[in-house]
Amino acid sequence: MSAVALKLTGVTRVHGKGAGEVHALRGVDLEVRRGEMVAVMGPSGSGKSTLLHLAGGLDTATSGRVEVAGRDVGSAGARERAALRRKHIGYVFQDFNLVPALTARENVMVPLELDGMPARRAREHARVALAEVGMEDMGARFPDDMSGGQAQRVAIARALVGTRGLLLADEPTGALDSVTGEAVLRVLRARVEAGAAGVLVTHDARHAAWADRTVFLRDGLLVDGTTAAPSAESLLAGAAATGGHAADDPDDGVAGAGR
Amino acid sequence: MSVRHALLVLLSERPMHGYQLRQEFERRTGGTWPLNIGQAYSTLSRLERDGLVAPVGSDDPDAPETYRLTDDGTEQARSWWDTPVDRGTPARDELAIKLALAVTVRVDGKPVDVPAIVQRQRTATMTVLRDLTRLKREAGDDLAWSLVLDSLVFAAEAEIRWLDHVEASVVRAARQHPERAEQGAPAPSSATARKTADRKGATR
Ligand SMILES: Nc1ncnc2c1ncn2[C@@H]1O[C@H](COP(=O)(O)OP(=O)(O)O)[C@@H](O)[C@H]1O
Ligand SMILES: [Mg+2]
Numbered sequence: 001m002s003a004v005a006l007k008l009t010g011v012t013r014v015h016g017k018g019a020g021e022v023h024a025l026r027g028v029d030l031e032v033r034r035g036e037m038v039a040v041m042g043p044s045g046s047g048k049s050t051l052l053h054l055a056g057g058l059d060t061a062t063s064g065r066v067e068v069a070g071r072d073v074g075s076a077g078a079r080e081r082a083a084l085r086r087k088h089i090g091y092v093f094q095d096f097n098l099v100p101a102l103t104a105r106e107n108v109m110v111p112l113e114l115d116g117m118p119a120r121r122a123r124e125h126a127r128v129a130l131a132e133v134g135m136e137d138m139g140a141r142f143p144d145d146m147s148g149g150q151a152q153r154v155a156i157a158r159a160l161v162g163t164r165g166l167l168l169a170d171e172p173t174g175a176l177d178s179v180t181g182e183a184v185l186r187v188l189r190a191r192v193e194a195g196a197a198g199v200l201v202t203h204d205a206r207h208a209a210w211a212d213r214t215v216f217l218r219d220g221l222l223v224d225g226t227t228a229a230p231s232a233e234s235l236l237a238g239a240a241a242t243g244g245h246a247a248d249d250p251d252d253g254v255a256g257a258g259r
Numbered sequence: 260m261s262v263r264h265a266l267l268v269l270l271s272e273r274p275m276h277g278y279q280l281r282q283e284f285e286r287r288t289g290g291t292w293p294l295n296i297g298q299a300y301s302t303l304s305r306l307e308r309d310g311l312v313a314p315v316g317s318d319d320p321d322a323p324e325t326y327r328l329t330d331d332g333t334e335q336a337r338s339w340w341d342t343p344v345d346r347g348t349p350a351r352d353e354l355a356i357k358l359a360l361a362v363t364v365r366v367d368g369k370p371v372d373v374p375a376i377v378q379r380q381r382t383a384t385m386t387v388l389r390d391l392t393r394l395k396r397e398a399g400d401d402l403a404w405s406l407v408l409d410s411l412v413f414a415a416e417a418e419i420r421w422l423d424h425v426e427a428s429v430v431r432a433a434r435q436h437p438e439r440a441e442q443g444a445p446a447p448s449s450a451t452a453r454k455t456a457d458r459k460g461a462t463r
Pocket of ligand 1: 015016022023024042043044045046047048049050051
């Protein structure tokens with residue numbers, strides 16, 4: 001299997017037509033390899049969810065190319081896309097998207113059963129995945145009887161269940177307290193260490209710090225800090241050189257210490 | 260803060276020589292602020308000059324000099340615990356100075372590209388935060404080390420929030436004073452300005 005799990009090349013997504021046209025993504029290039037976790041940060045409306053929808057085969061680019069595990073998602077037929085989503089992609093939606101008529105365990109089992117796994121094995125996988133997010137005792141609960149945080153953990157278990165190579169999470173820690181949020185990041189991280197690729201959309205720098213690198217979206221443009229024009233910094237270098245650290249006290253060589 | 264106080268409180272546990280002090284300091288703070296051996300000894304000799312420590316003395320002429328606290332030294336160590344650390348006069352912060360200059364300095368009549376500087380810094384600080392987070396994951400139950408890491412994590416996070424604030428403020432200023440629009444921000448479309456200005460609410 002290709003080492004590149006996700007590749008976006010010149011991806012543009014325009015919603016609407018004419019005066020109401022919204023350029024949600026503008027020429028985005030992004031590559032995520034197996035064993036790598038990339039965080040996407042950016043203000044509300046900057047295109048984060050759009051990027052994830054395209055990566056997950058849930059939306060089609062206006063132009064540009066989206067490849068998952070080496071396959072062009074844009075040119076794939078509906079059936080092939082659905083198979084790709086089931087087998088290769090684990091998706092945590094910003095608003096959970098649990099099936100209300102199914103229990104927590106059944107929700108987690110859905111993608112496995114769709115893929116033809118026998119119920120008994122699917123149930124065992126679901127049990128493990130629920131335990132990973134601390135929901136082992138909640139398997140029989142329905143979404144309506146869960147708190148937002150619990151529903152989110154079930155949604156995460158559903159995305160992580162089985163052995164999918166590309167994990168896409170849209171603000172998965174949003175409804176979770178900080179300890180649970182960290183537990184979820186730990187699970188995501190473990191999957192990535194085991195060879196999956198991860199894309200984590202988040203507002204929280206401390207959560208983004210769990211990723212190997214962070215890219216930033218601004219108005220549909222992706223900036224990674226290395227693409228910005230270098231001119232300003234070289235112009236400023238002279239000015240910056242006049243500011244120094246306060247490490248000049250002989251007893252104070254401890255770098256960065258105040259006094 | 261100074262190395263002086265750190266050495267005084269370490270000596271309040273037991274007498275030590277310079278090398279031991281350096282080791283203890285680094286061990287207890289996770290090696291985050293390396294202390295070189297020359298610095299340990301020069302600080303010790305200033306402490307001795309000021310009557311805060313005294314050599315213990317030894318029969319072995321080759322043994323390194325071991326120091327203990329004097330009564331004055333014990334008093335100083337105690338008063339360090341009792342006194343809040345002075346945050347009133349902040350250390351010179353290169354980043355704050357750099358950005359303060361960036362929004363006012365013109366080079367060849369042109370404003371400096373502040374958003375580009377902010378973005379580069381944000382990426383660099385995110386990298387630091389990522390490395391700290393990695394260390395924290397591996398820190399296990401070493402409480403002292405873990406708390407030092409937390410302090411650095413909070414500082415990096417605060418810096419990222421401040422960078423967001425700088426960017427939003429620059430864009431807002433450019434919008435409110437279009438005649439000075441070139442001040443640091445490439446003239447944004449009104450949509451850009453609105454979204455960037457709204458971001459603070461969205462990120463928290
Ligand atoms: N289905 C849609 N129709 C029209 N505009 C949309 C649609 N989906 C997203 N947008 C617009 O595209 C931009 C990016 O949205 P989104 O990707 O949801 O941003 P984010 O997740 O970063 O908040 C926003 O301006 C949003 O209003
Ligand atoms: Mg979104």
